[in-house]
Each structure stands twice: as structure tokens, then as C-alpha cells.
Amino acid sequence: MNRKQRRIFVAALFYLRRKKPRRHWVHPIRSEAARRECGEYHRLVMELRLDDDMFREHFRLSKELFDELLARVGPRIAKMNTRFRQAIGPAQRLAICLRYLSTGDSFRTISSNYRVGRCTVGRVVKEVSAAIWDALLPEYLPAPCMEDWRAIADGFSHRWNFPNCLGSVDGKHVVIEAPDNSGSLYYNYKGTYSIVLLAVVDADYLFRVVDVGGYGRTSDGGSLYNSAFGEGLRDGTLDLPEDAVIPGSEHRGPMPFVFVGDEAFPLRRNLMRPFPGPHVPGEQRVYNYRLSRARLVVECAFGILSSQWRMYRRMMAVSPTTAEACVRATCVLHNYLRVMTLRRRQRADNSSVLTHPCH
Structure with a gap:
């Protein structure tokens, strides 16, 4: 193969390997309107809030603990809205992360359910897991x-x-x-x-x-x-x-x-x-x-x-760094759940003693 033929071959190979142009800035299935209309967070999660047992099975947290955790990590994971798109809210970002930790489903499955991009799910899981570790570490570990x-x-x-x-x-x-x-x-x-x-x-x-x-x-x-x-x-x-x-x-x-x-x-x-x-x-x-x-x-x-x-x-x-962030988050969440459950039992026992007719 002479020099001219080699150049033609390299040019053809580069042409075949170049990326295809994007057809959509945001796919219609993952648009803000579709997310609010059919996304799992705006439909299923809102319905699960009517039943605490089913909500706990879905996220491994009760509604009260979910809201308290959101109050702790919300400021750390909130994103700013822009003129081009609306940012995913802290509650939805926390729900995506907890759903991955509690099930281990693929990012593609969670992406389809929540109507967000697959890469977006990966970034959300990594960032929110790190935020959970930073927010709960001083008190619970x-x-x-x-x-x-x-x-x-x-x-x-x-x-x-x-x-x-x-x-x-x-x-x-x-x-x-x-x-x-x-x-x-x-x-x-x-x-x-x-x-x-x-x-x-x-x-x-x-x-x-x-x-x-x-x-x-x-x-x-x-x-x-x-x-x-x-x-x-x-x-x-x-x-x-x-x-x-x-x-x-x-x-x-x-x-x-x-x-x-x-x-x-x-x-x-x-x-x-x-x-x-x-x-x-x-x-x-x-x-x-x-x-x-x-x-x-x-x-x-x-x-x-x-x-x-x-x-x-x-x-x-996932990458080792993302896996490390997820493992740390589950360890501190483990302590968070056990400590909060113990505190709730102690409060219930104290209230039962104070309201007992013999006291």
C-alpha cells in the first residue's frame, strides 16, 4: 500500500468512526413535560406516600426519615435552573440514588423509569452518595x-x-x-x-x-x-x-x-x-x-x-470511585436507620410510661 492509498484508508476509517450528529438536545421521552407526566417520581412515588409500608419497601426509608434525610442533604445536592432547562430537584435526585442503593438496578432501567438520561443517573448516584456520607458522618459514624x-x-x-x-x-x-x-x-x-x-x-x-x-x-x-x-x-x-x-x-x-x-x-x-x-x-x-x-x-x-x-x-x-461512594453511603445509612429506630422506640416507651394510669 503506497502513501496515497494509506491516506485514503485513514480518511475512510475516520469517516466511519466519527460520531453521529445528535438528533435531539433533550429526547422527548426525557423532557421536563414527559418527566412530570409519566416519570416514576411524579407518579409512583407520590402514590407511595399514601402508604408508609410500601414507601419503606421501595426506598428502605419511611416517609419521615426520607424527609429528614432530604433536609440534611438537600442543600448539598441542589442544582441551579438555567434558561435552557430545569434542574432535577433535590427530592428526585435523592429518590434516584436511594432507588439504586436499595435495588442495584442498572442505570438504564432507572433512567427509563425516572425519564432522565443514563449518564445523568450515574452522576446523581455518585454525587448524592457522597453528599449522604458527608452529611451523616459527623453524627452517625x-x-x-x-x-x-x-x-x-x-x-x-x-x-x-x-x-x-x-x-x-x-x-x-x-x-x-x-x-x-x-x-x-x-x-x-x-x-x-x-x-x-x-x-x-x-x-x-x-x-x-x-x-x-x-x-x-x-x-x-x-x-x-x-x-x-x-x-x-x-x-x-x-x-x-x-x-x-x-x-x-x-x-x-x-x-x-x-x-x-x-x-x-x-x-x-x-x-x-x-x-x-x-x-x-x-x-x-x-x-x-x-x-x-x-x-x-x-x-x-x-x-x-x-x-x-x-x-x-x-x-x-460502575467505576471503583462510584462504588466506593455507594458503599460509604450505605454504611452511614445503616447506622442512621438503626439509631433513628432506637430513638423512636425510646420515645414511645417514655410516652407510654408517662401516660400510664398508674403513674
């Missing part, structure tokens, strides 16, 4: 101080019979679509691509520390080592309580406060793991049983998380 660690230890001692325990540690693989040009970084031992959610959970199934974004090929021990929590555990900067005497073992002297994990984690002064092997002596078997009861708290928390937010039941066809 703060960094524990020494008094918080002591309260967590009291909870494990009374509820799970494991004294001086500061939390249960484990990692969860969140399955994602293989990222471009990532090689085997996200390929895990299960044969899927994933990012790692490393979490510390207290006795009431609340997340106290989360680290999201570890490569799927990394083990739980490696994820702990690479995380900020693991670095603080090694450096002694987590503000842990001083050693205390365990009731019934005064002869052993003060014992350190510890986190509990499975065999994938290393044995350290503040990190306990079970004795290895299938056949262990009697005292070691009792210790393994007690540690297993305390360690299963984090497994139960992961189970509650994945049953509440069904995106964990599917492969997330």
Missing part, C-alpha cells in the same frame, strides 16, 4: 474516642460475654465490573472483581470504623495493614483505653483491650484471633467459642447491610 471505646467494651461484655473487646473486625468483598486497564488488582480469590469494605462493628451491629476501596486481590490482613485504622492500631493513635483487669481473672493483672477477627488477621497485642487447627485443648476451645460469638457480630452486620441495600446482591457495573 464519628471517630470513636476513649469513652466510646469503653462503652463498646461494656456492650460486648454484657451482651456477648467477651470482656475488654472494642469491636469485631472483618472485610467484605463488594463485586464490581472489571475496571479498564486494571489487570488483576481487583481480581479476588472468589474469581470475581471487587473492592474491599473493612469494618469494625460494635455489639449493637453499628459500624464504628469503615475503610472502603481496598483492591480485591488483597487479603483481609493486607487490607487492615493498608488502612488508616490499621496504621493507627500499629502506631497507638486510636485513643484506646488503658489496660484493665478482667473480672474473675484478677491474678493475671491488667489485660489490654482488643479487637477480634478471624484467621485472616494477624495476632497482635490489640488484635485477637482464634487458635488454629481443628483439634485444640479444652480451654482453647472455650476461648475459640467465645471469640467466635463476638466475631460473628460483624458477619451479622454485613448480612443486615446486604439485605437492606440490595446493590450488594448484584454486580455493580
Whole structure:
């Protein structure tokens, strides 16, 4: 092929690969009028507000919690209207994000239901998830101080019979679509691509520390080592309580406060793991049983998380950064729902005591 023929071939290839001109600035199906007339938010969601149970099944939040969450994140996710188009409102943006987190449906499906663009759904999910994390983090997932660690230890001692325990540690693989040009970084031992959610959970199934974004090929021990929590555990900067005497073992002297994990984690002064092997002596078997009861708290928390937010039941066809934002949002929403439910029960109990005829 001579130079002239090569130029003709390159020009023809460029002509064939050039993008087609857009037929619509905004497709009629996704116009503002069609969205208000047939969109899921303006039709179905408004009808669901008449039934609190169905609304909770749809968004995993009650109407009251949805409105309160909207008041918290609304100013962060509001967009400005322009002369060319009307911006999607904060309530609808929050509904789109919660619908993805609660179902894991594809962006194309949510786009068709809400009458917005597929790329718009992707941006909304990423931005609103980050806003939820920023708005709820200071109150519902703060960094524990020494008094918080002591309260967590009291909870494990009374509820799970494991004294001086500061939390249960484990990692969860969140399955994602293989990222471009990532090689085997996200390929895990299960044969899927994933990012790692490393979490510390207290006795009431609340997340106290989360680290999201570890490569799927990394083990739980490696994820702990690479995380900020693991670095603080090694450096002694987590503000842990001083050693205390365990009731019934005064002869052993003060014992350190510890986190509990499975065999994938290393044995350290503040990190306990079970004795290895299938056949262990009697005292070691009792210790393994007690540690297993305390360690299963984090497994139960992961189970509650994945049953509440069904995106964990599917492969997330999003970029790793979007997946990290979604995982962080569900973790803080998990704490938000449990804390608000507990507060509502306490208010109900107090009101029933005050209105009781015997008082």
C-alpha cells in the first residue's frame, strides 16, 4: 500500500468512526413535560406516600426519615435552573440514588423509569452518595474516642460475654465490573472483581470504623495493614483505653483491650484471633467459642447491610470511585436507620410510661 492509498484508508476509517450528529438536545421521552407526566417520581412515588409500608419497601426509608434525610442533604445536592432547562430537584435526585442503593438496578432501567438520561443517573448516584456520607458522618459514624471505646467494651461484655473487646473486625468483598486497564488488582480469590469494605462493628451491629476501596486481590490482613485504622492500631493513635483487669481473672493483672477477627488477621497485642487447627485443648476451645460469638457480630452486620441495600446482591457495573461512594453511603445509612429506630422506640416507651394510669 503506497502513501496515497494509506491516506485514503485513514480518511475512510475516520469517516466511519466519527460520531453521529445528535438528533435531539433533550429526547422527548426525557423532557421536563414527559418527566412530570409519566416519570416514576411524579407518579409512583407520590402514590407511595399514601402508604408508609410500601414507601419503606421501595426506598428502605419511611416517609419521615426520607424527609429528614432530604433536609440534611438537600442543600448539598441542589442544582441551579438555567434558561435552557430545569434542574432535577433535590427530592428526585435523592429518590434516584436511594432507588439504586436499595435495588442495584442498572442505570438504564432507572433512567427509563425516572425519564432522565443514563449518564445523568450515574452522576446523581455518585454525587448524592457522597453528599449522604458527608452529611451523616459527623453524627452517625464519628471517630470513636476513649469513652466510646469503653462503652463498646461494656456492650460486648454484657451482651456477648467477651470482656475488654472494642469491636469485631472483618472485610467484605463488594463485586464490581472489571475496571479498564486494571489487570488483576481487583481480581479476588472468589474469581470475581471487587473492592474491599473493612469494618469494625460494635455489639449493637453499628459500624464504628469503615475503610472502603481496598483492591480485591488483597487479603483481609493486607487490607487492615493498608488502612488508616490499621496504621493507627500499629502506631497507638486510636485513643484506646488503658489496660484493665478482667473480672474473675484478677491474678493475671491488667489485660489490654482488643479487637477480634478471624484467621485472616494477624495476632497482635490489640488484635485477637482464634487458635488454629481443628483439634485444640479444652480451654482453647472455650476461648475459640467465645471469640467466635463476638466475631460473628460483624458477619451479622454485613448480612443486615446486604439485605437492606440490595446493590450488594448484584454486580455493580460502575467505576471503583462510584462504588466506593455507594458503599460509604450505605454504611452511614445503616447506622442512621438503626439509631433513628432506637430513638423512636425510646420515645414511645417514655410516652407510654408517662401516660400510664398508674403513674
